Amino acid sequence: MNGIGGRFGRIAAPLAVGVLMLVAWEALVRIEHIAPYILPAPVAVAEALWRDGPSLLGSLMFTLKVTLAALAAAILLGGALAILFAQSRLLERCLFPYAVVLQVTPIVAIAPLIIIWVNDTFLSLLVCAWIVAFFPIVANTTLGLNSADRNLGALFRLYGASGWQVLRLLRMPSALPFFLAGVRISGGLALIGAVVAEFVAGTGGAETGLASRILEAGYRLEIPRLFAALLLLSLTGIAIFAVLSLIARRLLAHWHESALPPEE
Amino acid sequence: MSLLGPSGCGKSTLLRIVAGLVSPSAGMVRWGEDRQAGGIGFVFQEPTLMPWASVWDNVYLPLRLQGAGRREAEARIASLLAAVGLAGFERVYPRELSGGMRMRVSIARALVTEPHLLLLDEPFAALDEITRFKLNEDLLRLWQARRCTVIFVTHSVFESVFLSDRIVVMTKRPGRVAADVAVGLPYPREDALRTAAAYAERCREVSQLLAEASR
Numbered sequence: 001m002n003g004i005g006g007r008f009g010r011i012a013a014p015l016a017v018g019v020l021m022l023v024a025w026e027a028l029v030r031i032e033h034i035a036p037y038i039l040p041a042p043v044a045v046a047e048a049l050w051r052d053g054p055s056l057l058g059s060l061m062f063t064l065k066v067t068l069a070a071l072a073a074a075i076l077l078g079g080a081l082a083i084l085f086a087q088s089r090l091l092e093r094c095l096f097p098y099a100v101v102l103q104v105t106p107i108v109a110i111a112p113l114i115i116i117w118v119n120d121t122f123l124s125l126l127v128c129a130w131i132v133a134f135f136p137i138v139a140n141t142t143l144g145l146n147s148a149d150r151n152l153g154a155l156f157r158l159y160g161a162s163g164w165q166v167l168r169l170l171r172m173p174s175a176l177p178f179f180l181a182g183v184r185i186s187g188g189l190a191l192i193g194a195v196v197a198e199f200v201a202g203t204g205g206a207e208t209g210l211a212s213r214i215l216e217a218g219y220r221l222e223i224p225r226l227f228a229a230l231l232l233l234s235l236t237g238i239a240i241f242a243v244l245s246l247i248a249r250r251l252l253a254h255w256h257e258s259a260l261p262p263e264e
Numbered sequence: 265m266s267l268l269g270p271s272g273c274g275k276s277t278l279l280r281i282v283a284g285l286v287s288p289s290a291g292m293v294r295w296g297e298d299r300q301a302g303g304i305g306f307v308f309q310e311p312t313l314m315p316w317a318s319v320w321d322n323v324y325l326p327l328r329l330q331g332a333g334r335r336e337a338e339a340r341i342a343s344l345l346a347a348v349g350l351a352g353f354e355r356v357y358p359r360e361l362s363g364g365m366r367m368r369v370s371i372a373r374a375l376v377t378e379p380h381l382l383l384l385d386e387p388f389a390a391l392d393e394i395t396r397f398k399l400n401e402d403l404l405r406l407w408q409a410r411r412c413t414v415i416f417v418t419h420s421v422f423e424s425v426f427l428s429d430r431i432v433v434m435t436k437r438p439g440r441v442a443a444d445v446a447v448g449l450p451y452p453r454e455d456a457l458r459t460a461a462a463y464a465e466r467c468r469e470v471s472q473l474l475a476e477a478s479r
Contacts, residue, residue: 151312154285158306159329159377169325173316254357255315 040224048224049231056213056225060232063209066122066194067240070129074186077130078137079179085138086145086171087163096142103135107193111200121201125209128197133190137182144178145171177256180248187240195233266416266424268470269434269442270478275417276309278439279383282415305374305382305412309389311366313358313373319345320354323373330377340376347406348372364395368402375406382407382414388423397455400426404453421474425466426453433470435477442477445470 022042028034029041036044049056081099085092111128118124148171156166198211210229217226252259267275280286282293283306313322320341327337345351348368358366367387374382384403388396400423407414418424424431425447433443447466449457457463 149312151308151310152314154280154283155306155308155312155325156329157285158283158304159326161329165329169328170314173314176316255359 037221037223040227044224045227045231048222049228052225052228056210056229056232059208059210059213059229060236062207063191063194063198063211063233064236066125066129066198066209067191067236070126070133070193071183071187071190073126073130074134074137074190075183078134078182078186079141081134081138082141082145082175082179083167085142086167092142099135099138102131107132107196108200111197114197115201122207124201125194125197128201129190129193132193132196133186136185136189137179140178140182140185141175144175147178148174177248177252177258180244180251184241184244184248187244188237191233191237191240265414265430265432266418266428267432267434268418268421268424268474269439270436270474271419273434273436274439275419275434276385279306279385279415279417282381283383303377303380305377305379307367307370307374307382307384307387309386311358311363311370313366313369315358318355318357319350319361319369322358322369323376326373326377337376341372344372344376347409348402362395363391364399367391367399371403371406375410378410378412380412382412384414384416386417386419389419396423397458401455403427404451408452421467421471422458425449425463425470426457431470433473433477436479443473445473 026041026043029039040048081095085096107128110131114127114131115121115124118127145167152170153166156170161169194209195211198209199215210233214226214229214233217223217229249259267278269275277286281288283304284293285306314325317325323341323344324334324337327340328334341354342351345354348371350365350368350372353361353365358369361369370387374384388399391399404427416424416427429447429449429451431443431445431447432441433445434440435442449462449466
């Protein structure tokens with residue numbers, strides 16, 4: 001394949017745009033003599049990243065730990081809740097509205113409460129990130145469990161399948177694409193949740209996440225370092241999304257439309 | 265036996281009642297012997313396969329639901345896949361198969377429990393004529409080897425005459441039995457029958473009955 005539709009186009013075209021923008025940015029800062037505490041040039045950001053990289057990476061690890069733990073909790077609890085909902089319509093009717101309430105309440109608004117209630121810093125950040133991350137998984141998986149093929153369901157009944165067999169062999173596989181789509185959304189949300197919660201909470205202990213570093217750099221007007229931290233945060237978000245997409249693709253490769261290569 | 269009638273006359277509903285998937289609003293189904301899970305095979309209008317499972321696993325499903333192990337199912341599934349012309353496709357996923365081949369998987373799945381009663385709900389309606397003819401012949405062959413009772417729902421006169429020794433014609437709303445025709449053409453029937461005079465004559469008669477029933 002060649003041309004802009006091919007591999008070259010998919011990777012090189014956005015890359016070229018990015019490089020062009022960076023060059024323009026650098027030129028703008030130099031020509032206009034913009035102060036680094038207002039807008040640092042890309043080269044200055046790169047220098048900050050090089051200099052503060054090791055300590056920023058430590059903070060990144062902390063944020064990443066919160067994010068991944070929250071995502072894991074969201075997957076486990078969200079998946080379990082969706083299965084409960086699928087087993088009983090009554091339970092779904094009773095509890096789903098509260099899941100929505102949890103979802104629509106801004107995390108910034110409830111984070112202070114959670115920080116008061118949960119003593120441990122790590123745990124309180126985890127709970128905040130989890131609240132943001134778990135809803136897409138619950139909603140998507142519930143939808144998926146309920147959209148199994150009706151005729152296949154009839155077939156299972158015809159052969160006297162047990163409720164567990166229907167769940168395990170029919171509804172869970174049917175829900176897998178929906179579940180994975182939910183996980184992909186939640187991965188990004190968990191990171192956002194972890195950062196937002198840390199903005200509100202700060203970190204009391206020896207470990208600090210990237211959010212605290214961003215705040216600190218802002219207070220000290222060390223804007224290049226702030227940009228470097230932002231860059232790390234974006235890269236982390238992209239990496240999480242890419243990894244989750246890859247997993248989804250692998251798991252659905254044999255059968256689901258979404259995982260098929262584009263038609264020639 | 266074929267159930268023949270205009271669309272919307274309740275053929276499929278009747279079939280689902282027989283299968284026990286729908287309960288009748290009145291009346292009952294009388295059985296010659298005890299009903300048991302796996303005693304009935306059902307083929308839907310669409311292949312209705314599990315897209316996430318291979319051909320082998322799709323055919324294995326009814327046995328699995330009844331608690332049979334993979335090992336003991338091995339031989340039966342192999343011979344059945346060979347009988348429907350799908351030997352060598354065990355590891356293939358449904359989306360890689362043509363419509364006709366998917367239908368063959370669906371038929372193999374219905375037969376895997378060795379049912380006494382096979383119910384087919386317009387299984388070939390969505391297929392092209394060449395594939396349909398081929399599947400008609402294969403279905404006859406499978407039936408001759410097994411001799412289970414088959415109820416075949418269709419709206420095609422030609423198909424019903426070609427396949428069945430008895431055709432029940434149903435009327436349009438309300439769905440009642442309009443005629444019960446004995447076809448009386450000898451088995452085994454082969455492709456040559458499609459051009460035989462006796463076949464054409466039968467088709468003409470049944471067409472007439474269907475036209476009256478649809479009025």
